[in-house]
Amino acid sequence: MTQGLFITFEGADGCGKTTQLKLLAEYLQKNGVDVLVTREPGAKGLGEKLRDILLNYDGVVSDRCEAFLFLADRAQHIDTIVAPAVDAGKVVLCDRHIDSTAAYQGYGRGQDIVQINNLNMIATGGRKPDLTIVFDIDAETSLARVGSAKDRMESSGIEFFNRVRDGYLKIAALEPNRIKVLDATKSIDEVQQDVIELINTKLCALKS
Ligand code: TYD
Secondary structure, eight states, rough: OOOOEEEEEEEESSSSSHHHHHHHHHHHHTOOOOOOEEEEOOTTTTTHHHHHHHHOOOOOHHHHHHHHHHHHHHHHHHIIIIIIHHHHHOOOESSOOOOHHIIIIITTOOOOHHHHHHHHHHHTTTOOOOOEEEOOHHHHHHHHHHHHOOOHHHHHHHHHHHHHHHHHHHHHHHHTTTTTEETTTSOOHHHHHHHHHHHHHHHHHHOO
């Protein structure tokens, strides 16, 4: 593989995307693909400090401040990790990216979605994922999977997670070529097969 690829995994907390990302990384590596696994918020260095604030700070965080902290992490992540790896020909698998901010801070917290989209563009310098997989799950199942040990974001309540889920579906409907939605309530093996099918379709499309 000489052409880099940027693939993002999205969905509400507890949707199983992190498990699927690891399984896909193993599958691709077995097939000789040069893979980089990363995440937002907090891939490393400064990002880890921002992640700690975003998930664990127990004082008041205003909605706009929260959005800017995620965006700051994103700018650093794209500039120092994602863009260099994709440009070097790697397949970058990223756990959450721009669509998390649209779904959580936009639809979830009620921040203006057009502004969030513009800020995402600024944070990424306009680079968009080649493929985004949304692992769709209802809010009840999502929160039940998270369990009782919830971080700051996960403590936002069921109404919030209903809006996040609806947000993801709206975002996906607007960009059907980039964003594919999978049913994340299926078994791990079934979802993995669905993921592999999407990736192989994408790789074939790039070759042709
Ligand atoms: P994390 O522990 O990484 O959760 P998950 O395993 O579900 O990805 O926590 C990240 C949290 O931050 C998660 O609740 C989603 C939220 N988030 C946003 O609200 N906006 C964003 O832009 C990003 C990247 C994450």
